[in-house]
Amino acid sequence: MGSKKRVVVVGGGMAGARLAQQLGAADGPAVTVLGEEPHAAYNRVLLADVLAGRYAPEVIELPRPGDAVAWRAGIRVVRVDRAERVVVCDDGSLEPYDALVLATGSNPVLPPLPGLFRPGEGELPDGVHAFRTLDDCLALAGAAAEGTPAVVIGGGLLGVSAARALARRGARVVLAHQGEHLMERQLDPGAAALLRSHLGDLGVETHTECRVRRVRTAPGGRVEGVELADGYRLDAELVVLACGVRPRTGLARAAGLGIGARGGIVVDDRLRSAEDPHVYALGDCAEHDGVLYGLAGAAQDQADVLARVLAGDDGARYRGTRALVRLTLHASPGPRPLDVAAFGQTTPAPGDDVVQLADATTGAYRKIVVRGDRLRGGILVGDLGSVGTLARAWEGDEPLPATPLLHLLTHDGGY
Secondary structure, eight states: OOOOOEEEEEOOSHHHHHHHHHHOSTTSOEEEEEESSSSOOBOGGGHHHHHTTSSOGGGGBOOOOOTTEEEEETOOEEEEETTTTEEEETTSOEEEOSEEEEOOOEEEOOOOOTTSSOTTTOOOOBTEEEOSSHHHHHHHHHHOOTTOEEEEEOOSHHHHHHHHHHHHTTOEEEEEOSSSSTTTTTOOHHHHHHHHHHHHHTTOEEEOSOOEEEEEEOTTSBEEEEEETTSOEEEOSEEEEOSOEEEOOHHHHHTTOOBOTTSSEEEOTTSBBSSOTTEEEOGGGEEETTBOOOSHHHHHHHHHHHHHHHTTOTTOOOOOOOOEEEEEEOOSSSSOOEEEEEEEOOSOOTTOEEEEEEETTTTEEEEEEEETTEEEEEEEESOOTTHHHHHHHHHTTOBOOSSOGGGGGSTTTTO
């Protein structure tokens, strides 16, 4: 018998962990995972719940791969030598491969604000945090106390989650968002207004169409507030940067791999790079068919397909993912949780049918976009009894039942 195929996975996040679990059977390839973070793999989607104190860090750990997987935590890969098929690690060790998988994820976007970095050091001032990793989460949890003034910059999904979690810890939170309404990539103004109202009930003060122009620090280098474009100053002992993420592709670029228009590593339907048949990519760093997903569901789908590819399945192909974005805002004590879900195309095209229901009394909002007999997208806020049925119809691109469209927004989805 010949030696096993050597698969090296660079990245121990959700995508890399899922792939390792799929490949971890004893009769599969020899898999080595090189993870930069020192922790076990964890569910990044639940970081806000750790910050809020709802879960301990160990609760969000992912299942460990089988014994056939060598997991090296706290190791950073510094170079890929494609000619020799080997990766070079920061501790000087070398990992040869037959197949290399880049699951390097994404980095938080740090806006070019005056005062954001310590002069000459390139480090964030004390009290300023990104919110991307478990270490970020634990640092914030340790710094947030009852009454701590905090500013969250960015009102997308990540910023809203961080603001809610800090408020639940008792911090006095201001959410500063440059866009016209919260979570504008997923929500329309009506849904965003309900979300903003709910955050207000939690004690979060929200400012939209609000641009931060400077981070203010004390002489000792600790943050003391932010300055807005209109000159107004927000005092803060904590500042959270939730300004989005970008694919982490430094290794790929240095190795001469193609980077797409969206900034990700270009891969084909087998998640393989165009420049090297021995190199693959998946997760937040991968750009497939011009799409950069950046969502956990897509990363899991890609990992499942790539596991089949690496196991020798010639028919395995990735055809894209229809991903649902869902957010639950918990409050205790306080109002009941608010559920938010969005999927597909929520802005109608000419000729589309749109059905909307709003109930200010219960804080519920529902909107679906229908084209012909197909569901094209939807936004649901409040009671999400119908989200499963609607999402399945959208994901499967199934014909809708021949009932009035209004029935699709009943609790059972009208099915």
